[in-house]
Amino acid sequence: MRQSGFRLDTSSRKTVLEVGIRGRLVMTNPVSNRGTAFTPAEREQLEIAGLLPHRVTTIEDQVTRTYDQFSRSPSPLSKFIYLSQLRERNQVLYYRLLSEHLEEMLPIVYTPTIGEAIQRFSHEYVGTRGVFLSIDHPENIEAALLNYQIPPGEVDLVVVTDSEGILGIGDQGIGGIQIAIGKLGLYTAAAGIHPERAIPVVLDVGTDHLGLLHSDRYLGERHARVRGERYDAFLDRFVEVVTRLFPTALIHWEDFGVENAHRILNRYSDQICTFNDDIQGTAAVVLAAVIAAVRRTGVALNQHRFLIYGAGSAGVGIADMIQDALAAEGHSAGDFYAFNSRGLIVEDSEGVRDFQRRYARTRAEVDQWEVADPDRITLLEVVRQARPTILIGTSARSGAFTEEIVREMAGYCERPVIMPLSNPTDRCEAKPADLLEWTDGQALIATGSPFSPVRRGDIHHTIAQANNALIFPGLGLGVAVSQARRVSPQMIFAAAKALAGLINEHQPGASLLPTMSDLRLVAATVARKVAEQAERQGLARRTMTNPVQDIYERMWKPQYPELRIVDPHDDLD
Numbered sequence: 043m044r045q046s047g048f049r050l051d052t053s054s055r056k057t058v059l060e061v062g063i064r065g066r067l068v069m070t071n072p073v074s075n076r077g078t079a080f081t082p083a084e085r086e087q088l089e090i091a092g093l094l095p096h097r098v099t100t101i102e103d104q105v106t107r108t109y110d111q112f113s114r115s116p117s118p119l120s121k122f123i124y125l126s127q128l129r130e131r132n133q134v135l136y137y138r139l140l141s142e143h144l145e146e147m148l149p150i151v152y153t154p155t156i157g158e159a160i161q162r163f164s165h166e167y168v169g170t171r172g173v174f175l176s177i178d179h180p181e182n183i184e185a186a187l188l189n190y191q192i193p194p195g196e197v198d199l200v201v202v203t204d205s206e207g208i209l210g211i212g213d214q215g216i217g218g219i220q221i222a223i224g225k226l227g228l229y230t231a232a233a234g235i236h237p238e239r240a241i242p243v244v245l246d247v248g249t250d251h252l253g254l255l256h257s258d259r260y261l262g263e264r265h266a267r268v269r270g271e272r273y274d275a276f277l278d279r280f281v282e283v284v285t286r287l288f289p290t291a292l293i294h295w296e297d298f299g300v301e302n303a304h305r306i307l308n309r310y311s312d313q314i315c316t317f318n319d320d321i322q323g324t325a326a327v328v329l330a331a332v333i334a335a336v337r338r339t340g341v342a343l344n345q346h347r348f349l350i351y352g353a354g355s356a357g358v359g360i361a362d363m364i365q366d367a368l369a370a371e372g373h374s375a376g377d378f379y380a381f382n383s384r385g386l387i388v389e390d391s392e393g394v395r396d397f398q399r400r401y402a403r404t405r406a407e408v409d410q411w412e413v414a415d416p417d418r419i420t421l422l423e424v425v426r427q428a429r430p431t432i433l434i435g436t437s438a439r440s441g442a443f444t445e446e447i448v449r450e451m452a453g454y455c456e457r458p459v460i461m462p463l464s465n466p467t468d469r470c471e472a473k474p475a476d477l478l479e480w481t482d483g484q485a486l487i488a489t490g491s492p493f494s495p496v497r498r499g500d501i502h503h504t505i506a507q508a509n510n511a512l513i514f515p516g517l518g519l520g521v522a523v524s525q526a527r528r529v530s531p532q533m534i535f536a537a538a539k540a541l542a543g544l545i546n547e548h549q550p551g552a553s554l555l556p557t558m559s560d561l562r563l564v565a566a567t568v569a570r571k572v573a574e575q576a577e578r579q580g581l582a583r584r585t586m587t588n589p590v591q592d593i594y595e596r597m598w599k600p601q602y603p604e605l606r607i608v609d610p611h612d613d614l615d
Contacts, residue, residue: 052236057603064089072133118155137600163217172242197288198522199240206299215249216262233515233565234597304397323510325363330541331488334554335459344373349430352437353380386419432459435471443472452481463490506554516568524573525583540571
């Protein structure tokens with residue numbers, strides 16, 4: 043990284059910062075600032091003596107103080123704002139605090155609190171990092187990306203959103219920049235991707251959110267969301283510039299609308315190194331939970347029947363990923379049933395989107411079923427007729443997995459696999475405690491939101507949280523280490539298998555997935571398998587000599603870099 047008066051080497055675990063500026067500018071840049079941790083000698087040399095309290099503190103002291111301040115913040119949003127301000131004041135301290143309290147702070151810096159922060163973005167704006175690209179000024183894309191001041195060979199990640207499908211709250215205009223920043227924060231905290239090797243981007247293509255358009259405080263372009271050829275041309279221009287300026291970077295698509303998400307992924311996945319977390323990340327972590335659950339059932343993956351309740355981007359992405367896993371193991375297509383808002387998807391159903399058609403059942407099949415309305419077959423009717431063994435919910439319909447439905451599954455399936463994945467908690471299809479009660483403790487469960495463990499008799503059931511953070515940081519690190527040209531389905535499958543391999547399948551009540559407290563281990567393990575798979579497929583630009591050491595060296599630990607104070611007249615630009 044090079045900025046005027048700074049040069050930061052981020053190529054290895056041990057970073058070095060050369061500083062050529064003096065005075066207060068040293069403390070106003072979050073990269074160079076270390077607050078009260080500056081030594082007396084450094085204060086003299088940098089001409090900041092007298093500008094700080096005299097006592098020199100360690101970063102451990104600073105973490106303790108900032109954690110106390112964080113804890114006193116009265117609400118999740120105020121905690122989010124406090125952490126954001128800390129990040130813009132002292133980058134190393136922010137990531138050190140986050141890494142030491144990751145499980146506690148994850149719901150603050152990411153979902154669910156980040157949803158509120160996104161909605162309040164224009165009202166609470168006090169300055170934030172990131173690149174804002176307007177569809178009304180496509181000629182500025184290259185200049186804006188260069189203005190972020192990361193040299194081309196030093197960019198590992200570009201996380202980009204157009205903010206149309208933000209979490210469960212939809213179109214949020216340029217406020218979506220916060221989701222890109224949040225994702226990059228997890229790349230750093232979990233996988234050690236240095237924050238100065240990543241760029242958050244929001245594509246401002248307008249918004250269909252009338253509340254934002256009518257708000258005097260909204261900071262984005264004031265027109266309806268642009269679609270069609272002009273949108274595609276803007277996206278093509280963005281991809282062309284990014285891949286030319288940063289040829290080894292992974293483009294991570296985040297929270298695009300349902301239609302665009304699949305279309306964009308299909309458009310670019312065979313051309314560039316790219317990844318959609320909502321489709322592929324969600325699918326991979328669910329696949330990992332499915333692999334773990336299948337091992338416990340003792341029934342082979344290709345012998346299970348799958349019901350996807352909520353066939354949107356996430357639901358169909360999960361189905362596609364399981365199909366890819368079956369194909370990788372030499373099996374034919376799996377037995378899938380998929381639901382949209384109108385019921386079971388059948389070949390002649392209305393409102394079926396192109397990406398859903400793969401999972402449409404034939405009319406001849408369902409005509410043999412006993413149902414009340416053949417044109418709107420219910421979830422209970424499918425469970426009774428098709429007898430699925432794995433039930434996955436991505437519908438955002440609270441309580442959709444009723445006691446009657448679950449008990450029906452438990453009647454024909456010894457260990458039903460049930461995954462109510464919708465976020466937040468109040469949209470979850472069923473609560474884990476209920477699922478265990480209705481199946482006499484036999485259900486194998488993964489959820490989208492965090493739930494407390496459930497005790498039944500002598501067994502302590504730890505509930506797996508299918509959080510994308512278990513996959514995408516490690517995948518990004520694996521791509522960075524290998525400098526992969528593409529992200530192949532096999533690389534994502536390798537990530538899922540690596541994740542599934544980290545749990546104890548023989549312990550009664552054990553989680554189907556690792557916990558958030560293990561994210562560094564998870565990311566390192568996933569990264570190694572992803573990088574090795576890239577090599578096997580001939581997709582790696584860089585060959586690892588020692589995978590363990592190579593992964594370890596690239597995982598930055600938040601600590602103040604070695605400081606080299608150079609003459610102000612030296613050229614560090």
